[in-house]
Amino acid sequence: MLRLPGLTKSFSLVACTFALLVSGSAYAQQVLRVSAIPDEAPTELQRKFKPLGDYLGQKLGMKVEFTPVTDYAASVEGLINNKLDMVWFGGFTFVQAKARSGNKVIPLVQREEDEKFRSVFITTDKAINKLEDLKGKTFSFGSESSTSGHLMPRSFLLSARINPDTDMKRVAFSGAHDATVAAVSGGKVDAGALNISVWEKLVSQGKVDTNAVRVFYTTPGYYDYNWTVRADMNPVLRKKIADAFLALNRNDPQGKEILELQRATRFIPTRAENYAAIEAAAKSAGLLTGSQTGLPK
Template identity: 80%
Template sequence: MKLSTKLASLFAAGVMLASFAAHAQQVLRVSAIPDEAPTELQRKFKPLGEYLAKKTGLKVEFTPVTDYAASVEGLINNKLDMVWFGGFTFVQANDRSKGKVVPLVQRVEDEKFRSVFITTSPTIKTLADLKGKTLSFGSESSTSGHLMPRSFLLQAKIDPDSDLKRIAFSGAHDATVAAVSGGKVDAGALNISVWEKLVSEKKVDTSKVRVFYTTPAYYDYNWTVRTDMPADLKKKITDAFLTLDPNTPEGKEILDLQRATRFIPTKASNYTAIEAAAQNAGLLKK
């Protein structure tokens, strides 16, 4: 093959690669921890995805993941560009990537988030009453469905692994409510936002299932990207969230679906208490 032909071939290959790279950058790959049913996550994200596409000029694709660990691995291994993390999954991603992820925004509600403990048993009125009983958490990697409820149990001198008859992991907050309602466990711990949503939608019988303990507040959910995302794209995404207006039909629909009053900026240092709780609970190596 002549040198000129070789050069032409290499040039053509280079153009194709550049074109492919440019095309790849036209897609914003988004996911979320699977703390609710996949159909619910898709429903909640659809108008937000359309809004982000308009604000960034990118095609926005939502990809559900099988479990919490997959959301962490997907982001740090460059298979996802932005993920809705809980506080603990952000800490895990930050730890696994050695600081190469950054949280952009959180709901104002996530500055003072809480978990609730629920039961159908009339004899369970305090955390101490859980001794010898069965309890369901959500996912093992859930902040509000496992880590923080476990942390507050430990602070109350109750070791879930030795003081309870049995602990289970339902995999998601709504599944925890179903387990308690169905009598599979004596009690359950979940995110207060999902509990309030299920109550408002009359998907739980509050004459049978009740909250007997609400935790103190802690930082929780956020939207996280990798630190290597171009600065201008980070700004476009951040500005898109910060300018969501509840007084417009579009903004109201998105904020209502996200169960948010508004979004505010956040930073990694907000999650140091979550990291410490994870270490103290033995869920994250020091």
């Protein structure tokens, strides 16, 4: 049999390269890369996710890695640029990701509470008792890309004929819901807005003095948070993830711990159409116009 050493060596090199590529691809598919918008301190996000990550790893038979991000924009860019597989978004960040990706992201599940989520306005000032009383005052939102800490509170202010940018003395962005509470309680601003879930958690943990800081307005309900994946995710994996969330039950210890940490009664399916009102509010507030996403460039 005629042997061609150079050709044999080339085939061997190609075979080895192919094997490495296949191996690398197989490894990549064994890791689910997860993140969340940084609406609370990084340590708190890690604490809340660990039991959920362990559970998903068991259900999916794959490693689940949580990667914290520095800001809301990074969570959007991470998903659409294939650096993340699944992200806990607010309604506004989902709308931004949907726009930035050209509708190539899919919201899988949301907490039952997210069907009628609310924001609260808080203050230490006894003279502030309604939205109109905020005129001439200093105020803090959360992150600029936050649904419950900026977009929807701004939307309700505008509906009450209060333009934060012209009617208030100064507007700040704290970056996170717990930071907004700290800004108000510390006297850095007269009032602020944050999501009701974080507020209730801080109150229940005794981390806010309700004799000094109080809620003076609670918004009507709106759709908010969800777990979103890229549209190019394997449909089988996507279904397994959704099924794992839907199977969480307060009647078993593991499910109870996860749901309590997520401040959820249960998870339910969701769809992109649920966030049409969020998209409309973003456009109305000038935070999402045409191809713009409101994300920093």
